[in-house]
Amino acid sequence: MKKVLSLVLVVCLSVTMLCACGSDSKTEAKKESDKTLSMATNAEFPPYEYVDGDKVVGIDVDIAQAIADKLGMKLKVDNINFDSIIPAVTSGKDQIGIAGMTVTEKRKKSVDFTDSYATGVQAVIVKEDSKIKDAADLTKKGANNKIGVQLGTTGDLYCTDDVENAGLGKVEKYNKGADAVQALVSGKIDCVVIDNQPAKEFVKANKGLKILDTAYKEEDYAIALAKDNSELRDKINNALKELKADGTIQKILDKYITAE
Known part of the structure; x- marks a missing residue:
């Protein structure tokens, strides 16, 4: 009988430990997700976004990186078709959509937008x-x-x-x-x-x-976010204000767009 009880206790402890490990893994994954700013874009729009070697670069990528730095996050760039960007944001696959995207009434039915960062x-x-x-x-x-x-x-x-x-x-x-x-x-x-x-x-x-x-x-160009992500929208708007005020955004624009 004691052997049976011991076996039951071992099984219970094992299950508890597995659940705890599973919970810890999920917690760690969520923490890592919270530290990452996932950006959906379409790298066919130079100089806003384009492929250079094996990297997606351009105005929008630099602005997104500056925002991520302000928020203490790591930027992840997801290069997809332009008409897949809003679905990626609304589904939660990506947190933001930034691809020389204009604010329109039609798009506002699906997503929210930040303040404008460029014309x-x-x-x-x-x-x-x-x-x-x-x-x-x-x-x-x-x-x-x-x-x-x-x-x-x-x-x-x-x-x-x-x-x-x-x-x-x-x-x-x-x-x-x-x-x-x-x-x-x-x-x-x-x-x-x-x-x-x-x-x-x-x-x-x-x-x-x-x-x-x-x-x-x-x-006007702005950044698209899911409608239920107002907290991130407000943080990005604050970051944009600071980046405009300290001249960072203008420097990024000047880097890619030279006066003719």
Whole structure:
């Protein structure tokens, strides 16, 4: 009988120890998670984010790193498709989404946004001999252009609403901005609407293209977070205020965007 009781006690102790170890592992994993700032981005948007060697670099990565440093956290970068960023944030896979992302009413239905950290311009890329002379030509009465955009970007949202839904042309959607530009080069589309900074890089890399003098839209960039993560949003907003005040954000912008 004593042997049976001893065996029962050993089993109970073993189970207790296993549960304790399991609990400790979960606690340690949570502590490690709390120290990591996971950022979802799409590294197809130079100079905001792009791949250099085996690393994702750019304005947004440097700003996210500066924020992580302020919060005493380690930055983890998750490079995914642009239209997967908001789902990654809402599902909790990543804590923040930062990819030259504009605050729009549609996006605000799914996520919250921090204060703006930069201003962007949606530019129009055309061939040098294009009949499109002004951004307004895309939405004028009787227009019928094929416009290339990167899927899920504000260029996509704006052009779909302003052009395609209005019966003023066709919007061709590509996973990468570079793919849209190549479609323009090969004559498959009439123009590309994309953020001004990557537009400059694409024009520089492809002869025979130019950016129209008039912008399609002007917009503010901010960081997306899950709606139930107001605590992190407030911490990031405080960090952004400090980084703006001490000139860090301006230094980052100047590092990647040189005056012409």
